[in-house]
Amino acid sequence: xxxxxxxxxxxGRVVAKQHHAKNPRRPRDSYALFxxxxxxxxxxxxxVPFLMNTGVSFTDWQGVGSPEWSGLANYRELMDDSEFWxxxxxxxxxxxxxxxxxxxVGLVLAAALFDFVxxxxxxxxxxxxxxxxxxxxxxxxxxxxxxxxxxxAPENGSLNELLKAVGLGSLQQDWLxxxxxxxxxxxxxxxxVQIGFPLVVFMAGLQRVDPQLYExxxxxxxxxxxxxxxxxxxxxxxxxxxxxxxCTIAALKVFGAVYVLTKGGPGGATNVPSYFxxxxxxxxTQVGYGAxxxxxxxxxxxxxxxxxxxxxxxxxxxxxxxxx
Amino acid sequence: MTxxxxxxxxxxxxxxxxxxxxxxxxxxxxxxxxxxxxxxxxLIVAVNAVKSPAEYSSNGPLSLPEGLYLxxxxxxxxRVDYGxxxxxxxxxxxxxxxxxxxxxVLNAYAIGIGRIKGRTWVLAFFxxxxxxxxxxxxxxxxxxxxxxxxxxxxxxxxxxxxxxQAAFGTYLLxxxxxxxxxxxxxxxxxxxxxxxxxxxxxxxxxSRPTIGVLLVFFFIWTWNExxxxxxxxxxxxxxxxxxxxxxxQGQRLMDATMTNAAALLGVLPAIVFFLVFQRTLTRxxxxxxxx
Numbered sequence: 001x002x003x004x005x006x007x008x009x010x011x012g013r014v015v016a017k018q019h020h021a022k023n024p025r026r027p028r029d030s031y032a033l034f035x036x037x038x039x040x041x042x043x044x045x046x047x048v049p050f051l052m053n054t055g056v057s058f059t060d061w062q063g064v065g066s067p068e069w070s071g072l073a074n075y076r077e078l079m080d081d082s083e084f085w086x087x088x089x090x091x092x093x094x095x096x097x098x099x100x101x102x103x104x105v106g107l108v109l110a111a112a113l114f115d116f117v118x119x120x121x122x123x124x125x126x127x128x129x130x131x132x133x134x135x136x137x138x139x140x141x142x143x144x145x146x147x148x149x150x151x152x153a154p155e156n157g158s159l160n161e162l163l164k165a166v167g168l169g170s171l172q173q174d175w176l177x178x179x180x181x182x183x184x185x186x187x188x189x190x191x192x193v194q195i196g197f198p199l200v201v202f203m204a205g206l207q208r209v210d211p212q213l214y215e216x217x218x219x220x221x222x223x224x225x226x227x228x229x230x231x232x233x234x235x236x237x238x239x240x241x242x243x244x245x246x247c248t249i250a251a252l253k254v255f256g257a258v259y260v261l262t263k264g265g266p267g268g269a270t271n272v273p274s275y276f277x278x279x280x281x282x283x284x285t286q287v288g289y290g291a292x293x294x295x296x297x298x299x300x301x302x303x304x305x306x307x308x309x310x311x312x313x314x315x316x317x318x319x320x321x322x323x324x
Numbered sequence: 325m326t327x328x329x330x331x332x333x334x335x336x337x338x339x340x341x342x343x344x345x346x347x348x349x350x351x352x353x354x355x356x357x358x359x360x361x362x363x364x365x366x367l368i369v370a371v372n373a374v375k376s377p378a379e380y381s382s383n384g385p386l387s388l389p390e391g392l393y394l395x396x397x398x399x400x401x402x403r404v405d406y407g408x409x410x411x412x413x414x415x416x417x418x419x420x421x422x423x424x425x426x427x428x429v430l431n432a433y434a435i436g437i438g439r440i441k442g443r444t445w446v447l448a449f450f451x452x453x454x455x456x457x458x459x460x461x462x463x464x465x466x467x468x469x470x471x472x473x474x475x476x477x478x479x480x481x482x483x484x485x486x487x488x489q490a491a492f493g494t495y496l497l498x499x500x501x502x503x504x505x506x507x508x509x510x511x512x513x514x515x516x517x518x519x520x521x522x523x524x525x526x527x528x529x530x531s532r533p534t535i536g537v538l539l540v541f542f543f544i545w546t547w548n549e550x551x552x553x554x555x556x557x558x559x560x561x562x563x564x565x566x567x568x569x570x571x572x573q574g575q576r577l578m579d580a581t582m583t584n585a586a587a588l589l590g591v592l593p594a595i596v597f598f599l600v601f602q603r604t605l606t607r608x609x610x611x612x613x614x615x
Contacts, residue, residue: 031438
């Protein structure tokens with residue numbers, strides 16, 4: 001019977017329909033073959049390395065010879081490692097700089113560009129402004145790092161020169177070299193890098209919103225801020241969830257910026273988990289310990305992703321329930 | 325709908341004139357200043373990359389250049405063999421974009437159109453694979469590629485990123501193909517097309533806009549990748565633009581003029597992509613976020 005369905009043909013038409021209604025399983029399953037290359041590739045490139053990494057995290061291994069089983073020793077050591085805790089504390093700062101701040105600023109900017117500039121000065125002006133804010137997003141992080149470490153340089157750096165030029169010379173700092181300031185400087189750079197992403201997503205989301213909602217609100221005398229709070233925000237809630245989730249995960253993974261700007265320094269002041277695991281792998285060659293760090297990071301990210309996706313689908317379901 | 329309720333809430337509270345709340349130009353000026361701040365680093369870099377070292381040290385970074393000094397750029401280009409780095413980046417990013425799209429299309433065809441059993445789980449697997457931090461893969465990949473004799477080859481990076489990018493592509497394309505009009509496929513099947521023909525002659529051409537978005541994204545993402553290429557590509561001849569510049573910066577060996585030359589040469593391709601692909605990029609992010 002299935003063969004008839006596969007071949008189609010004139011006589012098969014009726015058979016195919018009947019067959020489909022009775023037993024829809026067989027024709028579906030033959031699509032599984034298309035998944036085979038993808039499945040094999042993922043197995044080799046993602047699943048196997050991931051399992052190896054997790055396995056190695058329970059061993060003592062320098063990268064040569066055979067790993068020695070050490071059970072939970074690496075994880076116990078992590079608990080007492082102040083460098084480890086510091087790196088995760090810095091991750092929270094990165095979440096502020098790469099998720100919280102860009103989302104809030106992005107929302108206000110998107111609403112201002114879409115609702116205000118777009119309507120009063122034409123969509124062309126809005127598009128140009130949006131492009132300016134989005135530009136850092138296409139820049140390789142290594143290049144962004146070069147640009148900023150030069151701007152923030154203590155000697156002859158543009159920022160310090162600028163401060164001197166406007167008479168604020170007393171505010172000059174060694175922006176990336178002072179342990180008390182370096183983390184905030186990196187955060188500032190990350191805000192600059194990240195802000196375009198929420199902006200573009202939110203502006204696209206706003207295009208979905210029914211203009212009548214705004215007109216109704218405006219007729220009722222709602223000012224810009226009230227329209228933002230009562231119309232814009234509820235309407236693009238799905239986008240806000242997605243952006244927060246993606247940006248938080250990106251913040252936990254941040255590596256390139258730290259490598260290029262500060263190398264985790266000075267004195268570990270800007271160390272983050274991914275950079276910490278990188279140095280443990282390749283500079284200290286404590287592979288087992290590095291694997292444990294990256295496994296903890298992975299667990300945190302996966303839990304966050306699962307919770308985030310769950311919240312998102314629940315919110316979507318709730319909204320659909322309201323619409324029906 | 326919540327919004328409607330909120331609007332009615334507003335009605336009872338406020339009866340102020342709408343336009344008076346914000347006057348027009350201050351907001352626009354503020355936005356332009358914000359945009360200028362975003363672009364300013366690029367401008368400073370461009371200005372300083374064409375200054376001679378003498379001019380830079382006497383006038384500092386904020387003055388406008390007195391003439392066009394291109395030797396700094398030329399020196400840097402020759403010293404790091406920048407042409408080779410560009411070729412490597414284009415080769416790696418281009419191959420990854422094409423390979424990852426092909427893999428995504430195959431996966432998504434089975435998930436979105438074939439609606440295979442357990443597709444929710446398969447999709448969840450791809451989404452989670454997409455979210456895994458590369459730190460959890462990097463050492464085994466480094467180790468295995470050494471065993472396989474692929475360490476420090478561009479091919480190894482191409483293979484790894486083809487799979488990593490395909491995770492996102494599968495996720496996005498599956499939801500797009502899930503809404504593919506079934507009648508078209510049914511009609512083609514009845515006319516005797518087999519699954520390959522349906523995929524190649526109908527699904528792929530109809531999904532061309534999404535596929536275009538994915539190609540652009542994969543290309544730029546791979547171009548910008550840092551950690552894995554940093555670990556995998558150690559010899560000068562194989563390095564990408566990102567890795568070469570990042571390593572140079574990390575060594576802290578560059579003087580101001582060279583730094584600026586490096587920055588400008590790193591920024592230029594990104595700006596070219598941005599101008600060429602601007603529409604695809606902004607449209608694509610919208611598609612990606614809502615799915």
